[in-house]
Amino acid sequence: MSSDNLFLSNDILMSVEKPERYIGHEVNSCIKDPDSVRVRFAMCFPDVYEIGMSHLGIQIIYDMLNSFDDVWCERVYSPWVDLDKVMREKNIPLFMLESQTPVKNADFLGITIQYEMCYTNILQVLDLSGIPLESGDRKEDDPIVIGGGPCTYNPEPIADFFDIFYIGEGETRYRELIDLYEKCKDEGCTRDEFLIKAASIPGLYVPRFYNVEYNEDGTLKSFTPAVEGVPAKVRKEVVKNLDDTYYPKKPVVPYIRCVQDRVVLEIMRGCIRGCRFCQAGELYRPVRERSVDKLLDTVYQMLDSTGYEEVSLSSLSSSDYTHLPELLDNLIEECNKRKVNITLPSLRIDAFSLDVMNKVEDIKKSSVTFAPEAGSQRLRNVINKGLTEEDILSGAGQAIQGGWTKFKFYFMLGHPFETDEDIEGIGDLANKVAAEFFEMVPKDKRTNGPISITVSTSFFVPKPFTAFQWAPQCTQDEFIRKAYVCRGGIANQLNQKRIHYNWHDADTSVIEALLARGDRKVSAVIKKVYEKGGIYDAWSDYYKHDRWVKAIEECGLSLDFYAFRERKDDELFPWDFIDIGVSKAFLLKEYKKAARGEITSNCRNKCSGCGAASFGAGICPGVVKSGN
Amino acid sequence: MKKIRVRFTKHGAVRYIGHLDVMRYFQKCIRRAKVNVSYSAGYSPHQIMTFAAPLGVGLESEGEYMDIGVEDENPDCAAIKDALNEASVDGIRIKSVKVLPEDAGNAMASVYASSYEITFYDDKKDDCPGTEKVRELIERMNAMDHCVYHKETKKTSRDIDLKEFIYELKVSDSEDNPVINMTINSSSADSIKPGFVMEFMCGLDNIKLPVNALKITRLDMFTQDEEGNLKSLEEVGI
Structure with a gap:
């Protein structure tokens, strides 16, 4: 033995x-x-x-x-x-x-x-x-x-x-x-x-x-x-060609059920969108895609070596992967044969994605997810979220006609330049989707039950290397007030009974801001919190806000300075010595454009000259395409 | 669809994997081995698979069973066994694969009894009875008409007569660390755990075993044939 x-x-x-x-x-x-x-x-x-x-x-x-x-x-x-x-x-x-x-x-x-x-x-x-x-x-x-x-x-x-x-x-x-x-x-x-x-x-x-x-x-x-x-x-280091690098063909298969209990296939790195709050969108520039042939070869090897019964496509915005239809056609056919499920997070809802979802999921069980991040068109322009009300309503309308009844909406509260009207727009938008359902689906056709809309809001945390790295964060009180404005905006709607609202915790958001934009002085706070017994702060059951407040005070630091303060245009940031390709000048220009509510086009439509082209990779202008 | 019965072992580190995760493990193992497994109908098809009595976390085994459906007309049991072993971790080994007769009950429903081998963990054995003491205790138990054990679970507590559930209890000649063998009822309707027997036995001499002292290995599982005799689940297969 x-x-x-x-x-x-x-x-x-x-x-x-x-x-x-x-x-x-x-x-x-x-x-x-x-x-x-x-x-x-x-x-x-x-x-x-x-x-x-x-x-x-x-x-x-x-x-x-x-x-x-x-x-x-x-x-x-x-x-x-x-x-x-x-x-x-x-x-x-x-x-x-x-x-x-x-x-x-x-x-x-x-x-x-x-x-x-x-x-x-x-x-x-x-x-x-x-x-x-x-x-x-x-x-x-x-x-x-x-x-x-x-x-x-x-x-x-x-x-x-x-x-x-x-x-x-x-x-x-x-x-x-x-x-x-x-x-x-x-x-x-x-x-x-x-x-x-x-x-x-x-x-x-x-x-x-x-x-x-x-x-x-x-x-x-x-x-x-x-x-x-x-x-x-x-x-920063960048892989120029994602087809010509490492990818685990035999990932370790855990015995217990993990968060990702499936094969994860990264189809691209980076995101063309340039949302002004999003750090990943800047850090992972330039946008680089993996080729369909390589992906298919990889995914079948991974399924063979692991025995997983599910595969998930991973990227910041899968709908922007140029060969998605080709990839999915092949994948769906083969996975059906193998009795393997496909999950597709981060898909923009439109006719194509709904058609795909219809093929790979049970409509009765699955939900349709939108992440407008802001409730009004004005604020969506401020954050450069290239998603219009028309996009949302037409996507939702098609989903309703396709039989879906569960809808999820994700928003952030506390964006720079946000007004209460913008927040109230969240309720308006959710109500319009509900109204579309009641208009489109007559009573006797509501076999999957009435529409159910879940609105979730998180609180905005300004991050380094984003256009909003200069922006002040709201205080916890202001966050909570905004959540009440949002809730009030939903309660005023005709279809409010079909809309469920939940919001995230405000305390961790301000600590996250301290840690995200902190300098070397902040390390003393982290050490103090640890010495006071703090571990698993990412788990709400173990997070103790008092511990952080005390530690900040004992170190003579303040959230006013690290979280709630607007930075001057020419302030030297602790992270400025890192070069991610995207220039500080570009980010500042973006911050100013945000204040004016002006949008910037995405990388595929038009290069905005962020600086990431200096890596000579991906979709940036001047990059010589290798055959795909 | 044909049903096959797979006998497997569970040793070493994998003894800490719970029953549900063992099931999940085999779902993947079967896919890796490319066994032509049968699936249920419906939107999310699952493999046709049944396990015999679950093994507790921390126990090892020489005789675990799973029945699976396969789409082969004449399943090549030797090839399936090799493929599963190839796809499996060291601690889980496939001992045999046999085709089940059409009328055989499934692994879960037909379990009647299990046999176990029990020793004491090395770091605990000094606080446990030695072989001679165990032999004496077993003799006393075997001579008793009733062995009333107070069984306490989270919800209920009741007295049960262990005698009705023990089919065999003996200790083999060994050095200071006794090797105890027992065959006890483990049917889904009514069953006892080997720990109950050990606890009762030691209680006869007011010996309290240290926690986690028992190193338990399930040796096999049995069904009852027409005459009421115990028959290994493995022997049900052809």
Whole structure:
């Protein structure tokens, strides 16, 4: 009978919720002989297993690193609160799932940072691993802690906790970094010597080697390299051709049901739309598509190797993928044969998408989703959401005629330049859709029941590298007032009984704003919150607003400064040293256009000269198309 | 559609996978193995699949069963077994694949009893009775007419006579860590867990076992034939 090869004892595994989170041994997980590799890489998503396992980015890097013979990449997730407690009580170190050995044994600890509210979990992972929280305190035998992902485009609030940040797409520079690490090991370099050399690899940022100075008002005065040879600017890394890179053909298949319990097929990167609140829309420019042939080849290999019964297309805006009809024709036919379901998030509702949805979903169960983000046309122009009331009503009308009765609408409250009339427009719009239903569908034809509309609003959080990076955020009181205006606007409607309204929490939104646009001073707040017991702040059950308020106060900082303040046009931002291709001048122009309610055309209609064309990739003008 | 019965093991790390996840595991495993599995009709077709009595989390097994429908006229059992093993993790091994006769009851409904092998975990055995003590306790139990055990669940509590549910109970000659074998009722209508027997047995001598002391392996599952004899679920297949 086989030996267990488990890090945690039977007693512990039997005492925690879902022990499957910690046992590894999943189908397609990569096992290597530790003696056959030179570099051990622990890849971490600082949240619970079911969330972390659902993330495509880690799967891509995992696949890539393990394709290198000299590297073994393993996975690490945050232990859930029950195990966290046991590990602290019994002094049990955090471990990697594949080898079931401590994280501390690894050469690198890579952490992907997808949302601000996971920052305290980063400290949890470091702490449980036995790695000093701050880069400066780490010793020669501690793993090199490297961060990546969307939040690292403003790495400053967490700069103290990382040795390196990898700015941009992970496929491009890891080989170089590992070669350098192996060379440094051979030559007997110190940790600092290695880090200085790493800082000159494009895309890599070593925060310890920079000097930060502040003005008296607390704003940033200067941000300069403190060590010779370290670059003043760090340019994001971009994969030029998505057909010619890594993609996991054999992703790890978890035993427990995860958020993504399916094959995820990324069809394109970037978004042509340029919504002014959206950070991803700027960060992932230029827009690059994968070819249909490559996608089909990949997806069938993935279905074969995993046995998943569902596949989901992934992108920021799948309707903008130019070969969508061709891709779907083939996919639907083959998936029907294989009894595999297809899910299509982020589709714009029109005749084409409804036809596709009709083929792949049960109308009675599925719902039609719109994300107008703002209630009035004026405000949709302000945020540059290229979706008109006519688009929405005609899409909804076609869906109603197609038999759909469940509708979901997503909005944001607190956009810059928003008025109460804009908010009241949300109720108007929902009411018009309901009215269309009652007009179009006579009583005896309402076999799927009457229409049901769900309106959800979240609160706007200004993010770095967006047109709204200068904008003030509303206070919690103002957010709540706006939610009441929205609710009142819905209650005034004739069909209000068919409209359900819910809104998100305002407290986390302002903390998210602090973390998103913070500077290095904010790291003290994160550390304080962690020391007060804060982990899993992304989970409402574990989020304690008081803890954050107290920590901010104790650090002598304020939300007025970080969240609610409008920045001056020429303010130096903590993230300005990062070059994402899209220029600050372009973003400022966009902010001014927003104030005037002027729209900017999407990348496909007309280039607006954002600066991303400098990467020479994707749909930008001047890029030589390789055959597809 | 033909029905086939798959006997599989569950050892090591995968013993912490719950029953529902084992079912989900096999749905994917069957697809990876490209077994020509039958699907139900309807908008979201699912695989025709039934499992015998669920195994508790933390228990290992040599004798788990699942019946699946296949679209082959004459299923190639050896090929299916190899393909499933190829697609499966180390801890879950397919021991046999057999075609079920048309009139065979499904795996879930026909389970009557299960046999278990029980030892104590190494780190707990010092606080558990040794082989000789266990032998003595078993002899006492076997000599009793009734073994009344107070069964407590979240909702109810009642007294049950374990004697009615135990078909065999013995300890084999081994060094200090006893190896206990028992065959007990595990029908869906009424059943007991091996832990009940161990708890009762030790209670006879006021021994309280430490938590998680039992290392339990299910060896096989049985149905009852016409004469009332126990017959391995595997032997029902052809």
